[in-house]
Amino acid sequence: MKKKALSVLLTTCMMTSLLAGCGAKTEPQTAGDGASLEASESAEDSSESASEAEDESEDGATKGQGGTPWVNSELKSNVTADTVVDPKDDFHLYANKDWILENDIPDGYTQWSHYAERGLEVKNQCMELLKDETIEGHDAELVRTYNSLILDWESRNKLGVTELQEGYDKIVAVKSLEDVTKLLTDEETVYDYYNFVNFGAGVGLNDPETNIVIVDTPDLLLSDSAEYSERTDYGDMYYGYRKDMFVYMAQKFGMSEDEANKCFDQAFDFETKLASKIYSTNDMYADDYYDKINNEMSFDDASACSKTFPLKEILTASGYVYDGPYLVTTPDYFSYLDEIYTEENIEAIKSLLIVKYILPFSTSVDKETYDKKNELVAQYFGMSGTVSDEEMAYDSVIDSLPDSMQIVYIEKYGSEEDRQKMTELCQMVIDTYRELLSENEWASDEVKNYAIEKLDNITIHAAYPDKFNDTTGIDLTDCSLIEADTRIANHNIEENIKLMGQKVDHEKWADGMAVTDCNAFYNPSDNSINMIIGMMGEPFYSSDMSVEELYASIGAFWVGHEISHAFDSNGAQFDAEGYYRDWWTEADKEEFQKRVGKMDDYLDTIVAFGDDHFIGSNIDTEMVADMTGLQCALRMASKVEGFDYQKFFIKYAQMNASIATYSDEFSQLTQDAHPLNYSRTNVPVQQFDEFYEAFDVKEGDNMYLAPEDRLIIW
Secondary structure, eight states, X not given: OOOGGGGGHHHHSHHHHHTOEESSOOOOOBTTXXXXXXXXXXXXXXXXXXXXXXXXXXXXXHHTOXXXXXXXXXXXXXXXXXXXXXXXXXXXXXXXXXXXXXXXOOTTBSEEEHHHHHHHHHHHHHHHHHHOTTOOSHHHHHHHHHHHHHHOHHHHHHHTTHHHHXXXXXXXXXXXXXXXXXXHHOTTTTTTSOOXXXXXXXXXXXXXXXXXXXXXXXXXXXXXXXGGTSOOHHHHHHHHHHHHHHXXXXXXXXXXXXXXXXXXXXXXXXXXXXHTTXXXXXXXXXXXXHHHHOOEEOHHHHHTTOSSSOXXXXXXXXXXXXXXXXXXXXXXXXXXXXXXXXXGGHHHHHHHHHHHHHGGGTTTSOHHHHHHHHHHXXXXXXXXXXXXXXXXXXXXXXXXXXXXXXXXXXXXXXXXXXXXXXXXXXXXXXXXXXXXXXXXXXXXXXXXXXXXXXXXTOEEEEEOOSOOOOOTTOOOTTOOHHHHHHHHHHHHHHHHHHTTTXXXXXXXXXXXXXXXXXXXXXXXTTTEEEEEGXXXXXXXXXXXXXXXXXXXXXXXXXXXXXXXXXXXXXXGGBXXXXXXXXXXXXXXXXXHHHHHHHHHHHHHTOEEETXXXXXXXXXXXXXXXXXXXXXXXXHHHTTSTTXXXXXXXXXXXXXXXXXXXXXXXXXXXXXXXXXXXXXXXXXXXXXXXXXXXXXXXXTTSTTOOOGGGOOOOO
């Protein structure tokens, strides 16, 4: 039985997440987002559970108090009708107080923002398309069929976990390490179970034109490996949620509650050992991370990273054998795996297999389990209520069948006119950025000239691609939901295997990211900015926006932000053709790092709440992008007679309006490359004279930053 988790095989390749910058914080997870929550196990009504959720909310509000130099206004409990606002004190709150007070986090969400509003608008359009029986074609039939399977609670309740029982029983029957190895390496079961490794075909670092095989470490129950050595609130939330979810589900497979608790504890103890050799979130945001993971080798050398653990046999049984390079991100992990993949650890290994087998199915079995999941998300992540079944189903459709859903959406809502307008706006921002680079005073002519060459080589991708992955091999007729997931997973694996050693198809530029999301991204592996249709709506884009609104949104917040990723701490490590190559002089690199370091030091002084500070080194790439995008838009504004700077800055601040639960804020603070949204307003505007002049900000005001302390990077 292939797990639904395998449908994310393509996105588990390390490069997919590392090489895509996003212009805004991604849309919030909802309790109904079953495919995401289950596949990756990432951030995720009895009177008792309602009471627990209320207690958690109050606790979160208490933890969220404080903040320096600005209150964290994303936590609504920190803002009341009596809160005095002043643009000189807290510009984000000044621009967004009314929105904060007028909005609440909807049922089933842990945060709400303009990104979420626009995302829900597109989502509602898609949900209507799923009901439209008149739309013809294979992709329309696929998404309608899958959607109906998700909504068929009667069939799902009847089946329960029966389709999964045989796979579970095979783990229970394990008696020795040899039995485990057989499960992990048998061609019939190699994709059915957790096998201590993630792998797949994708673009590496050294050749952006060719797909290689990437061999990476596995996902963790607590998400961040640092949580295993020093637990924070983030780790507590994930530990409690996943343990309770597993204990509940394991009893459906025949375990007692005590047995399930013991099983989880053994699994967690073993995973704690694994986590000691897996990069943490902070590690992954470090400037030298690419160097650390860029370990290309042959199949034989990659296989030799483990001598006891059957890495070679797993790759062989999976079909990932070819003559090209393998990028092994963490060789030390596989060496260490040899030390603990032993007979004496058999019970712990077996327990980890059981936990990882059961957890991904919490949204794809019966209604009782789905409701329990929502109850636990409310308890641990502060979510109130649940999304509708229809929204839950759509979230699973777009996650499992992204290409088909996007094709159906574009056929209905795609616009060549809007596509062309966005392309023109992108080019206008690029032309302005060229001026900024040309006038740069700290970089050498050599670096400036190459930066301009890279800028001129940027490919603009607007709205949506013309080409998606072929879905004709997927057939969902006469099957259950779990069988449908298996068929989709098999198709994705077969297609991914075909990519090994093949040239990258640049026409499929949105592969791995749904263009229905309210987002945008820069891809250093092909030096492209990608402004997708999901963000092309109110309040970010419309045909009747004033020049001030257009420049604040598209000029600064979207296109300007994305272009700057080509020159931030990560993007600057790639050349104009997308090769991982150092094109900096030592002196220029030192000056650049000095400027980024100054920014990190400043960001480190900001207190989000309590004793929790910002982590500058985690968020500097996105803050550089925010500030440089604003710098670019202000250059554009300087050419417009009678430009209303107050209107411009207020619109810019309003782009970042959001509210969130404490758990969501804490997760973003510690795990996300994007700064908390209120700082994405206040820190960038502090850097520019135009803001000080527009709102008469002077020394002594809370928004004031002395000229010598300002943080212009480019």
